[in-house]
Amino acid sequence: MNASPGPRREHQPPYWYGGGAVPLASRLLAAVYAAVSGMRRRLYARGWLRRGHPGVPVIVVGNITAGGTGKTPMTIALVERLRSEGWNPGVASRGYGRSDASAAVWVDAATPPDVGGDEPVLIARRTGVMLRADRDRAAAAKALAAAGCDVVICDDGLQHYRLRRDIEIEVVDGRRRYGNGQLLPAGPLRELPARAADCDFRVINGGDAGFGEWPMRLLFDRAVPVRGGRPRALESFKGHRVHAVAGIGNPERFFVMLRNLGIAVVPHAFADHHRYRAADFEFGSQLPVLMTEKDAVKCAEFATDAFHSVPVRAELPEAFWISLLDRLDSISAPSSPPDISVGAT
Structure with a gap:
């Protein structure tokens, strides 16, 4: 199933990691970025800033x-x-x-x-x-x-x-x-x-x-109710469909992490640091929701019993x-x- 149609902003053009030609405008802007950032580093290195x-x-x-x-x-x-x-x-x-x-x-x-x-x-x-x-x-x-x-x-x-x-x-x-x-x-x-x-x-x-x-x-083994309560083993979702929500720099990493445990993921990728609203979770089906901790801290006010965060430790x-x-x-x-x-x- 495709990601939800909720608010999303594409941060990473396909040519960053997937190959393909880089547009001329992006190459020109990159040259300007290189000049400005390089000058800034030199100013700090020489003590002028x-x-x-x-x-x-x-x-x-x-x-x-x-x-x-x-x-x-x-x-x-x-x-x-x-x-x-x-x-x-x-x-x-x-x-x-x-x-x-x-x-x-x-x-x-x-x-x-x-x-x-x-x-x-x-x-x-x-x-x-x-x-x-x-x-x-x-x-x-x-x-x-x-x-x-x-x-x-x-x-x-x-x-x-x-x-x-x-x-x-x-x-x-x-x-x-x-x-x-x-x-x-x-x-x-x-x-x-x-x-x-x-x-x-x-x-x-x-x-x-x-x-x-x-x-x-990154180790992960628990799903913690966003509204509070007893955590459950993440493996308990194995073989079940869930809505997986990630508003981080690389949402696919979170989805792959869950899929590798045998969880059937319905992915919903949002922009990094997205400010969630209850309407963002109107997915059209009543399934458990698994999300990153970073997302969960912004959802406590409207979370339901279906919402779980997945803490990771390095x-x-x-x-x-x-x-x-x-x-x-x-x-x-x-x-x-x-x-x-x-x-x-």
């Missing part, structure tokens, strides 16, 4: 492609592991999709998604971590350090050069990788692959990890954590970090 550091170690999680690669599960895994090692982490996030992006806000489990952003609210609910949403991630990091955090994790901040960082983690979709290898909008790249080579760790979500790369698996090799923790222990934070003021990003 100010960068800020909060005075505690900063770990940036990001990617060089547009769309989802698994950054949020990676961030959650970082929070949980660092906390277990005695650190007091905080998370800085832009909070994409917030109703007032100009306002900096503290996000916790009770923050409405339209105020804090869907991904920050999800992270806060899963971990209880101190989290600051601010389009100026450098200012957010400073606020977290002032509040007592001894390490800052910046969620989706690889291109936010205003924040000076100590460790960079690139998360890569192991199956799609870098697509056609071209910059936006001709391809999916925010920056060229040479930029990714500068990152301290390259984490591969799914697919096969190569030399110098760290494999990450699993990485112990050798990765040992290497990361060794790197973190070796970092000496600057004794006099520069002042940070809100400004251009």
Whole structure:
């Protein structure tokens, strides 16, 4: 069955990952994008644009492609592991999709998604971590350090050069990788692959990890009622038809994940960060609804007993954590970090 006719906006042209000719207009715009982004990087590298550091170690999680690669599960895994090692982490996030992006806000489990952003609210609910949403991630990091955090994790901040960082983690979709290898909008790249080579760790979500790369698996085994209640085994849906809802960077990954368990998926793909309404779920048939956690946090007000979220958790090799923790222990934070003021990003 085809995806629902509900609100959807196509982010990824077919030539990004599926081959085919790139339109001339997209190639011309990509050249302009390359010039502007390259100039911006050089201005920061030469110190002509100010960068800020909060005075505690900063770990940036990001990617060089547009769309989802698994950054949020990676961030959650970082929070949980660092906390277990005695650190007091905080998370800085832009909070994409917030109703007032100009306002900096503290996000916790009770923050409405339209105020804090869907991904920050999800992270806060899963971990209880101190989290600051601010389009100026450098200012957010400073606020977290002032509040007592001894390490800052910046969620989706690889291109936010205003924040000076100590460790960079690139998360890569192991199956799609870098697509056609071209910059936006001709391809999916925010920056060229040479930029990714500068990152301290390259984490591969799914697919096969190569030399110098760290494999990450997303584990899932439960379906949690959105309205609250006892979780049930995800395998209990095996052999049954369900409406599968995903408003993430790569919805097909979620659908394939369910199909691989033997679940008969009726897919409904929405734009990343879509703001759901009850009308979006008028599918014409009364089937169970399975959705990602990121989608579920925005559906609590109108969810029915049929709505279930599917939480995922990231699993990485112990050798990765040992290497990361060794790197973190070796970092000496600057004794006099520069002042940070809100400004251009």
